[in-house]
Amino acid sequence: MHKATGIWAAILLLLSSCDPERVYEKNVELPESNWQIDNAPVFEFEIQDTTQLYDIFFNVRYNLQYDYYNLYLRHQLTGPDDNLVSSKLHEVLLMDSKTGKPLGDGSSDTYDLQIRALNDVKFSKKGTYELALTQYMRRDPLPHVQAVGIRVAKDSNKD
Template identity: 75%
Template structure:
């Protein structure tokens, strides 16, 4: 029963995000056994065609309410089409309110999804395939109750 509810929710989410004209790329990766190992650093490859456009980069995190912390530290590395590193940074993604413990994001039961803005107003100077790698930086290995992580690239709607 629980699996069919999750599948219906995932199908509804897919339907809703498929109608988003700002989205250029979005991909999520399920983590084995709902735990994120330090050496499991998913790489997301996306194509940039319009170099005049500015973009926002979001991180997607699906977590279980049994997760022990209110936040998640993760590190990104962004590589350009010529394999040069364009940026690397440590990010804090808030999963729960630090004072109340209330889960952030959208969810039901004990599974929640958070989408956090990680890089704002990015200009990709070259056309081609970019690679973004995510590594968990909580120094607990494996990190339990993180079920999936992902990346979303969207056109920046704040442009004139």
């Protein structure tokens, strides 16, 4: 295992163990920090409580050599019955468009950003859901994106 990968995994494990709202979180390293358009990671997670509202976050680990201030991602969420639940194109800002300052947490030239992508999602059926993430930039492969992932959490604003 690459040293940086191991450190990141350890940090996520530590943080996730302290997070009672987290239902699922997984990140996938991208080969050679290049995201191919045909490489659409699929994340599978279980939903048991259909009365709960959930938020879904995207995790992006990127290098400061990344050429753009934003990243376009498309998600496709399918339910336990293989029907499409939702699909949407998202613009994720990785850097401030005016100052160029990187967004997220990081040191040196690597940053981790977590953004809320879907709010107040209500899953109508119990079972396994799949969320696929595809990069929608006009470059293939897209360099300097090291990892992507998702986090599913109980909506903490539930009344």
